[in-house]
Structures are given as structure tokens and as C-alpha cells.
Amino acid sequence: MSQNQFDQSTSSLPQAVLEYATTCDLPTPWATFRLHAFTEAATGKEHLAMTLGEVGDGSPVLARMHSECLTGDALFSQRCDCGAQLxxxxxxxxxxxxxxxxxxxxxxxGIGLVNKLRAYHLQDGGADTVEANQALGFLPDQRNYSLVVPMLAHLGISSLRLMTNNPRKINALTVLGVNVTERIALLVERTAFNTRYLDTKAAKLGHLIAP
Structure with a gap:
């Protein structure tokens, strides 16, 4: 399968329009972050930025672009590495x-929660994460990273030291004009439940994850 069949070109997607909503403090077990809320005009979805320290001083900022994973982030699922990466x-x-x-x-x-659970059902029957998305009529990855452009602009951030194992994420940001000065690996422990998922991301989606 070709690269183009895997990737939805971010440059061909409409530029996301986000409206800044508000900011508050968010105490966590590790630090008290500033939490910034944005609303996406086209969908009404609410996106968040968590900042710590002075991020708008012009020097590259340690950053993570984390796509929502309710099952992993909030329900402690071990089918993926999302919660651990967060x-x-x-x-x-x-x-x-x-x-x-x-x-x-x-x-x-990018396929939504219910469709993700449908994909999990197909994975329970033997499909991998890419095959399941395709069986439901989706691309393996449908995310639109143009969302980050207005968020970074609002925060005064001009360059990133990006925590990711996904080179496509860096490529998408580069197309959008975001300067990524460094890639920092974000590897977490494998479990009996996520090993096939991680292997598929490496083999079929190009993630830089050691077996």
C-alpha cells in the first residue's frame, strides 16, 4: 500500500478556525499547569492547551500534540499507549x-469514539488497528493537525521540541509552517495487550518504536 493511501494530506484540508475561550489553573500530580480552552468553529469541538512556564519567549518549547483517547486517557485501557504517553x-x-x-x-x-469501539470489535476478531479502520471505510489516520496552528499562535509559540514517535506528525506540522527543531522519543512500556498495536504502528504507520 502506498504512502498516499495511508496519509490524508494536511495541506489539502481546510485551515481550522479556533476561537479562544478562557484560561485557568490546573493543579496536577506533577505541576500546576495553565489550561487554555479553544472552540473549533466548524464542529463545536473544544480543544485544550496545557502550558507550564514562559512558552512565548521565542525559544523552542518542549511540546506534545496529544489526540484524545477516552479509553486510554480516562478509562485506563491498555489496548494502546495513549494514557501512558499523556x-x-x-x-x-x-x-x-x-x-x-x-x-x-x-x-x-480522527474517526470518533463509537467508530473506534467498532474498530476494537474488529480487532477482537483478529484485525489489526489499520485493517480495522479501513474495514470501516476510514483511512488509517484521519487527523487534521492544522488545529495546532491557531493554538500555537495564541500562545506565542514559534518552534517546538516535539515529543513523538510519529514522523508523519512532524511532516504535517512542517507543511503547516510550524518549526520543529527536535524530535524527542516518547516510549512507554509494552504490555501483553498493546504489543500487537505498537508493532502495527511501527510496521504500517512508520512510528519509530523498537520491537
């Missing part, structure tokens, strides 16, 4: 004392 990213930002985590409401790599 926690690891916040810990790294807290340790550094400066950074940003963008929480994007793009559940299931």
Missing part, C-alpha cells in the same frame, strides 16, 4: 519546568 509527556514538561501539551479532540485517529 502521563509521560506531562511529567517531562514538569521536570523541565516549561512546555506545552495540546489536547486535540480527535478520538480514534
Amino acid at each position: 502521563e509521560a509527556a506531562l511529567k517531562k514538561i514538569a521536570e523541565e519546568g516549561r512546555g506545552v501539551l495540546l489536547y486535540l479532540r480527535q478520538e480514534g485517529r
